[in-house]
Amino acid sequence: MxxxxxxxxxxxxxxxxxxxxxxxxxxxxxxxxxxxxxxxxxxxxxxxxxxxxxxxxxxxPGALDPLVRELIYVAVSVANGCSYCVHSHTAAARARGMSEAQYAELLAIVGLAAKTNHLATALQVPVDAAFDAQAR
Amino acid sequence: MxxxxxxxxxxxxxxxxxxxxxxxxxxxxxxxxxxxxxxxxxxxxxxxxxxxxxxxxxxxPGALDPLVRELIYVAVSVANGCSYCVHSHTAAARARGMSEAQYAELLAIVGLAAKTNHLATALQVPVDAAFDAQAR
Amino acid sequence: MxxxxxxxxxxxxxxxxxxxxxxxxxxxxxxxxxxxxxxxxxxxxxxxxxxxxxxxxxxxPGALDPLVRELIYVAVSVANGCSYCVHSHTAAARARGMSEAQYAELLAIVGLAAKTNHLATALQVPVDAAFDAQAR
Amino acid sequence: MxxxxxxxxxxxxxxxxxxxxxxxxxxxxxxxxxxxxxxxxxxxxxxxxxxxxxxxxxxxPGALDPLVRELIYVAVSVANGCSYCVHSHTAAARARGMSEAQYAELLAIVGLAAKTNHLATALQVPVDAAFDAQAR
Amino acid sequence: MxxxxxxxxxxxxxxxxxxxxxxxxxxxxxxxxxxxxxxxxxxxxxxxxxxxxxxxxxxxPGALDPLVRELIYVAVSVANGCSYCVHSHTAAARARGMSEAQYAELLAIVGLAAKTNHLATALQVPVDAAFDAQAR
Amino acid sequence: MxxxxxxxxxxxxxxxxxxxxxxxxxxxxxxxxxxxxxxxxxxxxxxxxxxxxxxxxxxxPGALDPLVRELIYVAVSVANGCSYCVHSHTAAARARGMSEAQYAELLAIVGLAAKTNHLATALQVPVDAAFDAQAR
Missing domain, CATH: 1.20.1290.10 (AhpD-like)
Structure with missing residues (x-):
């Protein structure tokens, strides 16, 4: 519907x-x-x-491999909870050659990132001064 | 704080x-x-x-390049709105060699994915039968 | 279910x-x-x-038109990924007279906002001093 | 930073x-x-x-008033938790004439929508057949 | 600001x-x-x-302990990425007696739930028939 | 699927x-x-x-009751919009003894938290100095 x-x-x-x-x-x-x-x-x-x-x-053509672009797209779609997009871009990643081993690693990274995202937000960790781009 | x-x-x-x-x-x-x-x-x-x-x-060591893993991590962190994680993993991606051209493409993909995620959710698009993994 | x-x-x-x-x-x-x-x-x-x-x-009765209220409701529901709410409030907006042209603009705004939301979060843009309400 | x-x-x-x-x-x-x-x-x-x-x-120029577009933009930005965007588009809405009464109603709608979004998701309410666009 | x-x-x-x-x-x-x-x-x-x-x-007074209510409030606030709310309700939970051991478990649960939420969304796992409330 | x-x-x-x-x-x-x-x-x-x-x-065994852990898990799953997880952990909470009165309170808290999360984000409320953990 x-x-x-x-x-x-x-x-x-x-x-x-x-x-x-x-x-x-x-x-x-x-x-x-x-x-x-x-x-x-x-x-x-x-x-x-x-x-x-x-x-x-x-x-x-660009600086990132087409498969890598699709992996990033899937990751964002999962985090945004878009069911349709997860399906379509997982299929697109497979069409571009994503292996089952790569898919398993993608899942592990997305799951881990979600966990540490929530931990950092829960703890309200202050950003390290070393991450300041102005100071690079 | x-x-x-x-x-x-x-x-x-x-x-x-x-x-x-x-x-x-x-x-x-x-x-x-x-x-x-x-x-x-x-x-x-x-x-x-x-x-x-x-x-x-x-x-x-695994099936995905260490830099690719960090790009995925940044993408999830942005979509989850974790300020600390965006800073730390953008820095980590740079430490693993992310070029400015790669960063620009990462931003473009994350922005585009967010847009189509919201459009697909707004339209409540039904998932195509062709995406069914059971039928592969 | x-x-x-x-x-x-x-x-x-x-x-x-x-x-x-x-x-x-x-x-x-x-x-x-x-x-x-x-x-x-x-x-x-x-x-x-x-x-x-x-x-x-x-x-x-209030300061915002009933249709405008429904457009805002749909927008929040999309961003929160609530499938049921997207359906029910899109229907409510139509019942209150939303035209197809208005719906198309709503979709374009929601998609664009999602894109720039993610870009601003990715870049961790510092808030401009001009936006300070205390200083108005 | x-x-x-x-x-x-x-x-x-x-x-x-x-x-x-x-x-x-x-x-x-x-x-x-x-x-x-x-x-x-x-x-x-x-x-x-x-x-x-x-x-x-x-x-x-389009089918929605410029102020209405900004109200929708603010609503999406709040739901996506984009701090920068909330500030900049609240300021933009005021620049386009948002009254304090309109702002109060915007807040009330955004808060209510978030509440019912979470309730509908918690209950996993099945979508009513009456909302089917194909059947209109 | x-x-x-x-x-x-x-x-x-x-x-x-x-x-x-x-x-x-x-x-x-x-x-x-x-x-x-x-x-x-x-x-x-x-x-x-x-x-x-x-x-x-x-x-x-109700069916849930006041401390339990605050733990739930913190959990929702973390998942919604509300910085202010995380601070205020973590403080409220402590004021109602949350021990450091309880806080550590809260963090572990929130982090784990975020991880499995993302995995289930990534895999688009179909809901088991056994979870159907109508059939209870 | x-x-x-x-x-x-x-x-x-x-x-x-x-x-x-x-x-x-x-x-x-x-x-x-x-x-x-x-x-x-x-x-x-x-x-x-x-x-x-x-x-x-x-x-x-730990510092939080098993039922309380499940209530927290449901709350995170709702806020993350994970349909599968909402179903499975609501069922798990019931299996651990969640009464209908407790469920009603859980829903009320999750809905209220979502509302105030969005209000605090919309207003960009500055964190009170009293919440500073370093100063405790």
Whole structure:
């Protein structure tokens, strides 16, 4: 159940169709995830700007490996409690070659970080002066 | 201001001293972060088990590069809103060689993930059947 | 699946029945949402105090338009990751006249705010002195 | 203390200077908030794309009043626990005319939404069929 | 730095003064925390209703021990990342007799829960049928 | 739908089987929750270390009553928005004797804490000097 209809491929308006075509060409698959179909139902402009940003941040060559980018994306999605995003980006990480050993380490890091995040917040630990970027 | 004193090196109980010695030996630095000093004040046992876990998950050879592990740690800490952890793990990532270009990409991914996390939650997008691990 | 039964209209205790009657009269509908039915199963007193607060904060005349109040409610519910609340308050916003264009803008703002929230937290930006309320 | 230096106006690179000039012209003030100064230090490209998005989403004419947009922004920032963002967008809402009565109502709604968000999550209330957008 | 002034005891309006008097009498201390002083500056009505709720939920005799209530309050405040609340309710728990051993266990539970929360969310574990309250 | 298969009892590897046997013996039930079955599918080592920690923190004699520990666990799970954990630990609290009156109070405290957490964050209330642990 979603707050907007999840659009099928019938009768798409041109701006949405153009984005869907670009997703298919970029990802070399015919499948369009429900996220894009729901976003298209909500607002074609938001669909286009979000896809453009995803394509650029996650797809263009850069300083981080594409798999590493997906691991970071999964980590944020878990911490934000976004069920859909956890599923879609775990699948994306696997599609980019995440091994089961890497997945196990990702889980261990996310779990440990959550634990120490809560401990540091509980203790209200003052930030060490050595971490000051201005002083570097 | 913290909820417990941040212990100095004076008059540490033996279990705490042993952990601090191990942190210094493992990290090849004389400095002990406030997190460990506050945790030591709260509970020596929790200090020891937490350090053991950090040392194992973040330090032992594995399937993920040590820098990648720190990037994931920073990402979780940001999403959990832990100020201390953001500072300490951003510093740790830099100590492990994070370039400014890598940091810029980390920020862009974390920001984008937060945006799409909120959009997917707002739209309550149903999870695609294709993401079902049981069906793989 | 819920942690308590979702009460039907049979055999309600008097305090619960009085609240349900007031919800029906106030909202001019015969339907009682599952939230109130579950809360009623958990505790009649908590049901009554929560409904009283909702009725007063969301329903009484005030400085903010009823639709604006619902938009704010949706925004908080998304950020808190409450699936039920996102559904119920998106529906409430529509019932109060939210247009699809307004919904699209709400989504864009919530997504952007999440992005800059995470960026500001990642960078640990110091608060500008100009924002000091004491100095106004 | 931030993870990057907060740039002063000295010796800015051209891309950053152009964004700062546009912020000043758009907002009709000489002051540039620390958020933009820190983001500039992290990455000029991320600064530019973020400012472009903020300017478009928050500044262009649309279906929601500029003040209403800021109220939504504050609400998300509170729920995400972003201290900097709460300060800067509360100030922005006041600059756009938020009265003290409106602020009091905003606080009451945010507090109430947080309470019912937690209650609905605690009870794991099943979503009512009436909220199904597909069925509208 | 706060978004509203933190009121001193001078020239309080009668509704605020009455609440402050009741806080002093109820808690048997002359000190009024900054939370109440800031809330008073924002809205006298919100101050009064919030204090009434705190007094009733945290102070009246009930099924849970007053110390246990404060431990739960601290736990929620940590998970929500509310720095002020962590400080004030950790102090309140100590004032109600929390021993250092109890505090150490609270920290261990909060840290462990955060870890397993993130693991369960990362794995998207389906809820066991045995947890269904309707079937009890 | 989960990101890994939920393992049945067939053909478990020895390390997993040993943990499952210990869970059954410790909890005196034949049932193994889906959380452990999914974690086992992800990583036997993470399963073992997580179970060891749960058994120690939640099961060994200590300064807090076992039921109180579960109430704290539920509170953290609600605030972190972990649906699975809310279900499993609410059931665990009931198994340890949580009465309906205690559950109602837990809900009231969690809801109230969420409300004041958001109010304190919205107001950015400065921490009172009296809460300083160093000064105790």
């Amino acid at each position: 979603s707050t907007v209809p999840v659009l099928s491929d019938d009768a798409l308006q041109p701006q949405v169709k153009a984005v869907f075509d670009d997703i298919r060409a970029t990802r070399r698959t015919d499948r369009i995830n429900n996220f894009w179909r729901a976003l298209a139902a909500a607002d074609a402009q938001l669909l286009q700007s979000t896809w453009t940003e995803v394509k650029q941040v996650m797809g263009e | 913290s909820t417990v004193p941040v212990l100095s090196d004076d008059a540490l109980q033996p279990q705490v001293k042993a952990v601090f010695d191990d942190i210094r030996a493992t990290r090849r630095t004389d400095r002990i972060n406030n997190f460990w000093r506050a945790l030591a004040a709260a509970d020596a046992q929790l200090l020891q088990s937490t350090w053991t876990e950090v040392k194992q998950v973040m330090g032992e | 819920s942690t308590v039964p979702v009460l039907s209209d049979d055999a309600l205790q008097p305090q619960v029945k009085a609240v349900f009657d007031d919800i029906r009269a106030t909202r001019r509908t015969d339907r009682i949402n599952n939230f109130w039915r579950a809360l009623a199963a958990a505790d009649a007193q908590l049901l009554q105090s929560t409904w009283t607060e909702v009725k007063q904060v969301m329903g009484e | 931030s993870t990057v230096p907060v740039l002063s106006d000295d010796a800015l690179q051209p891309q950053v200077k152009a964004v700062f000039d546009d912020i000043r012209a758009t907002r009709r003030t000489d002051r540039i908030n620390n958020f933009w100064r820190a983001l500039a230090a992290a990455d000029a490209q991320l600064l530019q794309s973020t400012w472009t998005e903020v300017k478009q989403v928050m500044g262009e | 706060s978004t509203v002034p933190v009121l001193s005891d001078d020239a309080l309006q009668p509704q605020v003064k009455a609440v402050f008097d009741d806080i002093r009498a109820t808690r048997r201390t002359d000190r009024i925390n900054n939370f109440w002083r800031a809330l008073a500056a924002a809205d006298a009505q919100l101050l009064q209703s919030t204090w009434t709720e705190v007094k009733q939920v945290m102070g009246e | 989960s990101t890994v298969p939920v393992l049945s009892d067939d053909a478990l590897q020895p390390q997993v089987k040993a943990v499952f046997d210990d869970i059954r013996a410790t909890r005196r039930t034949d049932r193994i929750n889906n959380f452990w079955r999914a974690l086992a599918a992800a990583d036997a080592q993470l399963l073992q270390s997580t179970w060891t920690e749960v058994k120690q923190v939640m099961g060994e």
